Amino acid sequence: MAATRRRGAELESAIREAVLAEVAEHGYAGTTYEGVAARAGTGKPVLYRRWPTKAEMVLAAKVDDFVLPRAPDTGSLEKDLKALLHELRSMVEVVGRETMLRLLADLEPPSMGIMRSLLLTRGIEATAPVIERAWARGELPDIDLPPRLLSLPLDLARHEFILAGELPDDVIDAIVEEVLLPAMRHGRSA
Amino acid sequence: MAATRRRGAELESAIREAVLAEVAEHGYAGTTYEGVAARAGTGKPVLYRRWPTKAEMVLAAKVDDFVLPRAPDTGSLEKDLKALLHELRSMVEVVGRETMLRLLADLEPPSMGIMRSLLLTRGIEATAPVIERAWARGELPDIDLPPRLLSLPLDLARHEFILAGELPDDVIDAIVEEVLLPAMRHGRSA
DNA sequence: TGGGTTAAGGAACGTATCGTAACTTAAGGG
DNA sequence: CCCTTAAGTTACGATACGTTCCTTAACCCA
Incomplete structure (x- = not known):
């Protein structure tokens, strides 16, 4: 039938697009190898x-969606943190709650470790510049925060999104005002 | 074949036991209607x-495992919080990470709401007495903590368990010392 | 106690997806 | 130009799904 036969990057990107389209259209659970194959024309x-598994296929297609949230310098720690969580919200909404949960459930040790450290590392990397700016402004004592405190903002937001399926503005405000600011201002140094 | 035919509570509890055994033996993903039916003799x-769905069947069988963690009075807020998280660990280990994640992914609005409020309510109920004892000891200012701060201990522990699959002692210590105590001692009132 | 209603038990169905096994034949490299 | 690799295609058995139909035991109530 097909007079031509794709290879390498061309084929891979066709598959990747097919995976994303199938997940977007039918959800993670409704995405099948057969559906992806048909859509990708293979x-x-x-x-x-x-x-070897659907989870790894979807992760490979979605991995670029796990971007590093970058918070703009708004002039204050509180606003920076809120902006950071707004960035994260856009990101997790692209990945989607169902996909996130099923990847966490389906992935096995090798890939699971990659995803976990990706979430953790990004969580710390994303928050670090916000803290450094707060130091520069004199909003925080100039001592290193423990890693757990650095990953706390994205951890809490992720937990909320996983459970509630959304991350409304007022929840972001509450997380920042009631939890993050007190913990960071008075947290133990590493 | 069967001269007798079970009904009501007798049948329900036989099914319940079959569900729990199948999940324990083959995991949530490996549990099927056919397997449960065969084991329950129906x-x-x-x-x-x-x-109508496997998720609701499993939730019905497991719902009693979502017990309320009760922390003993150890004499200090720090130890109380650590004891509370140790209690929670026993609980989530019974439910299991895979079951927790797949229930969160599979349950639909009606049952999902029940499970969510069950987790949230329990999270607040479990922490409240710990805070009250800390007030009594003078360890915390005598002002109401916002609900988000009350559910924070179990939220953080749950998030850790969901991502890491375990909740080691040193992680419990770090959560309490680096996050919970600073946040609670200096958190905004409700 | 008898008659009627409910639902348990059992078997079977078509459908969908899985994961694998062949086979052919383009595509690309030496 | 040959030769290795792997894309594309078809087909397979196995498993679980969700449903339908039928029988008859168990229970309720008059």
Whole structure:
């Protein structure tokens, strides 16, 4: 049928687009190897050769959506933190609650570790510049915060999103005002 | 074949035991209507008549495992909080990470809301007595903490368990010392 | 106690997806 | 230009799904 036969990057990106489209259209649970293969104009064996499980296939297609949230310098720690969580919200909404939960449930040790450290590392990396700016402004004592405190903002927001399926503005405000600011202003140094 | 035919509570508890055994043996993903029916000595239609989805069937069997963690009075807020998280650990280990994640992913609005408010309510109820004892000891200013701060201990522990699959002692210590105590001692009142 | 209603028990169905196994034949490299 | 690799295609058995139908035991109530 197909006079031509794709290889390498061309094929991979066609598959990637098919995976994303299927997940967007039918959800993670409704995404199947057969559906992806059909949409990508290829066959199941081509997919199985690359990813032994659906979870790894979806993760490979979605991994670029796990971007690093970057908070703008708003002039204050409180506003920076709120801006950071707004950034995160856009990000998790792209990934989606169902996909996030099923990836966490389906992925096995090798890939699971990658995803976990990706979430953790990003959580710390994203918050670090916000803290450094607060130091520069004199809003926080100039001592290192423990890693757990650095990952706290994204951890709390993620937990909220996983449970509630959304992250409304007032919840962001409450997290920042009631939890993050007190903990960071008075937290133990590392 | 069966000269006798069970009904009501007798049948329900046989099914319940079968669900728990199947989940324990094959995991949530490996649990099927057919497996449960076979183990309970009944048929699939009997199960489908009661629960339209596997998630609701498992939730019904597991709901009693979502107990309220009770922290003993250890004499200090710090130790009370650590004891509370140790209690929670026993609880979530019974439910299991995979079951927790897949229930969160599979349950639909009606049952999902029940589970969510169950987690949230328990999280607040479990922490409240710990805070009251801290007030009595003079360890905390005698002002109401916002609900988000009350649910924070179990929220953080749950998030850790969901991501890491375990909740080691040193993580409990770090959560309490680096996050919970600073936040609670200096948190805004409600 | 008898008659009627409910639902348990059992079997079978078509459908969908899984994961794998062949086979052919383009595509790309030496 | 040959030769290795792997894309594309078809087909397979196995498993679980969700449903339908039928029988008859268990229970309720008159």
